[in-house]
Amino acid sequence: MESITRTIIVTGSNKGIGFGIVEILCRRDNIPNIIMACRSKERAEASKAKLEEAYPKAKGKLTIILLEVGVEKSMLGFVNEVKEKFGEVDCLVNNAGIAINVDENNEELSRKTA
Ligand SMILES: NC(=O)c1ccc[n+]([C@@H]2O[C@H](COP(=O)([O-])OP(=O)(O)OC[C@H]3O[C@@H](n4cnc5c(N)ncnc54)[C@H](OP(=O)(O)O)[C@@H]3O)[C@@H](O)[C@H]2O)c1
Numbered sequence: 001m002e003s004i005t006r007t008i009i010v011t012g013s014n015k016g017i018g019f020g021i022v023e024i025l026c027r028r029d030n031i032p033n034i035i036m037a038c039r040s041k042e043r044a045e046a047s048k049a050k051l052e053e054a055y056p057k058a059k060g061k062l063t064i065i066l067l068e069v070g071v072e073k074s075m076l077g078f079v080n081e082v083k084e085k086f087g088e089v090d091c092l093v094n095n096a097g098i099a100i101n102v103d104e105n106n107e108e109l110s111r112k113t114a
Helices: 016-026 041-054 072-086 107-111
Strands: 007-011 033-038 062-066 089-094
Touching: 007 072, 016 033, 016 041, 033 041, 033 072, 041 062, 062 072
Parallel strands: 007 033, 007 089, 033 062
Antiparallel strands: none
């Protein structure tokens, strides 16, 4: 049985694990609204086009909203745009980031890489 998730955000979804998560969602019979939260418009559009070509049913279900995690102005703008376009969100996949050895006490670096 498929879940009834209606709107889902996947951060960092233009490549890697985030892209893979969106791809899996695009294979569902009932594709949710997927917000691709990415920092590069160009990279996000290229990935969206790839997905729409591979999964034509995903057309109209993928929305790019720009987000640079760790940059307050970008994060606030993202939240406002999501609220404006979707009202509410059912699921957040907080994937964007990089894997490095982070000093637990370095808050700034932790926020950027979480
Ligand atoms: N792969 C692994 O084995 C592994 C293991 C443990 C944990 N993880 C975690 O899983 C997550 C994804 O890993 P991955 O292997 O898929 O990495 P990836 O291929 O490097 O993809 C990372 C994604 O996050 C985006 N991103 C990075 N920093 C961002 C920021 N500040 N704001 C917005 N987007 C940002 C990247 O955007 P750009 O393309 O614009 O750079 C890209 O879309 C990371 O958080 C990583 O730490 C991965």
